[in-house]
Amino acid sequence: MEKKKDITCVRSTLSERDLDILGSLRDHRLLTTALIRRLHFPSGGQHTPQGTSEEGSLPKRHATEAAASVATMRVLSRLESHGLVARLFRRIGGVRAGSNSLIWQLTSAGERLTRQGNDEGKRRRYLEPSAAFTFHTLATAELAVELHELAGNGAIELVDLESEPDCWRTFLAPHGAKQWLKPDLFAITAGGEFEDHWFLEADLGTEHTPVIVRKATTYQQYAATGTHQSEHEVFPVVAFVVPDERRKGTIEAALKTESTTRESFAAGMFRVVTKEGFSRFVAKGGA
Structure with a gap:
């Protein structure tokens, strides 16, 4: 009981x-x-995708990115001192990359605080994750941040964004067994009068192409149930976001030549886009 009281006091x-x-x-x-x-500390002419200032109005805009970085680290250090967030031992880019390379996660206390007033199912375990999990999770988060930035800059309206596991879907496979579809992100964006629906896959170039084809086949099976279409009238574009043009060509060739995915690829259900071209791709509705 004492711990819950402490969390409530900290929250205030x-x-x-x-x-x-x-x-x-x-x-x-x-x-x-x-x-x-990038999400919470605007600088220069940047539009902040999320968050408000401590006074509840628009967030304070920092003169430079360096000043924003200092402010970010100051706030994270304070949250860390409250035991709400923790930094991983692993960094992105090494020690020379400075504080920007630090990786953060909630602690169990931070999770309890965010769960107050919400019914969110079972608790997560907060441990040092594997390298593979870390890199893939950050690649997915990068895509989400880019979507928020596009919305903040007025390039799109971000109608909905679901991360894992909220974006996962269950359905009955052809043989009647329950099956899971596990996208990295689900998003609905809008421009003008039109909405675009997306299932996004953050590809790091490490999966063999048969694994990609199997996942594409799972998307086809889910599409065949008509569940998403019955609610939204369209099925999302499945976009594989890859590191470079070489990987793009590899995945496109696999989806184009595999008999199970050839027709869906030709119809535009599956798209492959480089990380560099992702923001423009979404802003143009996949054009």
Whole structure:
């Protein structure tokens, strides 16, 4: 009982932005300092995708990215001192990359705080994750941050964004067994009068192409149930976001030549886009 009281007391000292940062870590599981800065600490002419200032108005805009980085680290250090967030031993880019390379996650206390007033099922375990999990989770978070930035800059309207596991779907496979579809992200964006629906896959170039084809086949099986279409009238574009043009060509060739996915690829159900071209791809509705 004492711990719950302590969490309640700590919560009363937190700003709206503090709570937004904790919410982002809950949603994305892992974030670097740089990603948190991009989401919650605007600088220069940048439009902030998320968050409010400590006074509840628009967030304070920092003169430079360096100043925003200092402010980000100051707030994260304070949340760390409250035992709400923890930094991983692993960094992105090494020690020379500075504080921006630090990777953060919620602690169990941070999770309890974000769960107050919410019915969110069973608790997560907060341990040092594997390298593979870390890199993939951060790649997925990067895509989510880019979507928020596009919305903040007015390039799109971000109608909905679901991260794992909220974006996972269950359905009955052809043989009647329950099956899972596990996208990395689900998003609905809008431009003008039109909505675009997306299932997003953050590809790091490490999966063999038969694994990609099997996942594409699972998407086809889910599409065949008509579940999403019955609610939204369209089925999302499945976009594989890859590191470079070489990987793009490899996956496109696999989806184009495999008999099970050839027709769906030709119809535009599956798209492959480089990480560099992702923002433009989404802003143009996949064009």
